[in-house]
Amino acid sequence: MTQRDLAMMYAAHDAFRRDLRALAAAPDRERWNRFRTQLSVHHTAEDIVLWPSLRRRGVNAQLIDAMAAEHDRIDPLLTQVNRAFDTAGPDAARPTLVALSELLHNHLRHEEQETLPLISDREWSLLDREMRRRIGLRGLRPYYEWLLRDVEGERRRSVLSTIPGPLRLVIS
Numbered sequence: 001m002t003q004r005d006l007a008m009m010y011a012a013h014d015a016f017r018r019d020l021r022a023l024a025a026a027p028d029r030e031r032w033n034r035f036r037t038q039l040s041v042h043h044t045a046e047d048i049v050l051w052p053s054l055r056r057r058g059v060n061a062q063l064i065d066a067m068a069a070e071h072d073r074i075d076p077l078l079t080q081v082n083r084a085f086d087t088a089g090p091d092a093a094r095p096t097l098v099a100l101s102e103l104l105h106n107h108l109r110h111e112e113q114e115t116l117p118l119i120s121d122r123e124w125s126l127l128d129r130e131m132r133r134r135i136g137l138r139g140l141r142p143y144y145e146w147l148l149r150d151v152e153g154e155r156r157r158s159v160l161s162t163i164p165g166p167l168r169l170v171i172s
Helices: 003-025 029-056 061-087 090-118 121-135 137-148 153-160 165-171
Strands: none
Touching: 003 029, 003 090, 003 121, 003 137, 003 153, 029 061, 029 090, 029 121, 029 137, 061 090, 121 137, 137 153, 137 165
16 A cells, blocks of 8 residues: 555545535535535445455455445435435535434544555555546546645645646646
């Protein structure tokens, strides 16, 4: 596992936590849409590339099953928040956002403690490629702007160092 890959994963996890704190305090449809898009890209890439690769490599099947099951418990809450925004407005989304926040925080902590240390360089590369494919060329700038929102100091420099030079000039 490279420091670059780990820095990017922790930056994404921190951005999810940041957005959920903000959304639980003040539900906002625009922020919700950005959050949901990025979480969907992140979790879909893990589901399609990472969990199967770890399974093939013989990593503890119970751990991989637990990670996939956590994703499965998160998905209905995403749908409920969308429905609340669509039908009843932002305040109606707050209780589900709070529940989602708790569930996602636990999942991210579980993933960081037990799964991230097991990911090989090859798997990081596969995950990165799948995420970039899902984000698309047009989505790179919004992704990095979302990722780096409110990030300062060494953490920001660390993440910026992983971004291709031309794109770094546009978003830094």
